[in-house]
Amino acid sequence: MCIFCKILNKEIPSTQVYEDDLFVVIMDIFPISRGHMLIVPKEHCENIFDLPEHIAKNIYPLAKKLSICVSKALGTDGINILQNNGEIAGQEVFHFHLHIIPRYKDEDIQISKPTRLKLEASEIEEIAQKIKNVI
Numbered sequence: 001m002c003i004f005c006k007i008l009n010k011e012i013p014s015t016q017v018y019e020d021d022l023f024v025v026i027m028d029i030f031p032i033s034r035g036h037m038l039i040v041p042k043e044h045c046e047n048i049f050d051l052p053e054h055i056a057k058n059i060y061p062l063a064k065k066l067s068i069c070v071s072k073a074l075g076t077d078g079i080n081i082l083q084n085n086g087e088i089a090g091q092e093v094f095h096f097h098l099h100i101i102p103r104y105k106d107e108d109i110q111i112s113k114p115t116r117l118k119l120e121a122s123e124i125e126e127i128a129q130k131i132k133n134v135i
């Protein structure tokens, strides 16, 4: 059983801030910032590739609600919403979850400073065409 399923089963303790039929929201044990939360579906799925539609549909309304709440509660200046899929993308826990990461002007943390590819416009067009072909 995965670590988040164990948390959901109360075999491992966690600090929970919210629960409904589909989700629990817990505080991240190694927070990137004050108020870093994880929205965890109760149903086990690994990542975006096997995410059930009803979970996909309902997770962003909850992310919005939590963002507003954490802003009010902690006076955040911004929020990053992050979700990793696959080892190469930084996923460490293979039970789908959405990170809500509050940001504060006085806090110097780095979570997203991507390098950029130098692609020609034609190459971007070509890539887009490949994607469009399978939609």
Ligand code: 5GP
Residues within 6 Å of the ligand: 003, 012, 014, 015, 026, 027, 028, 029, 030, 031, 083, 084, 090, 091, 092, 093, 094
């Ligand atoms: P990922 O890299 O898979 O997107 O993120 C996994 C997150 O789960 C990390 O931010 C990590 O700190 C958090 N995490 C890992 N183990 C535990 C745990 O046992 N309890 C809680 N609350 N968070 C955990």
Ligand code: ZN
Residues within 6 Å of the ligand: 001, 002, 003, 004, 005, 006, 044, 045, 094, 095
């Ligand atoms: Zn699980």
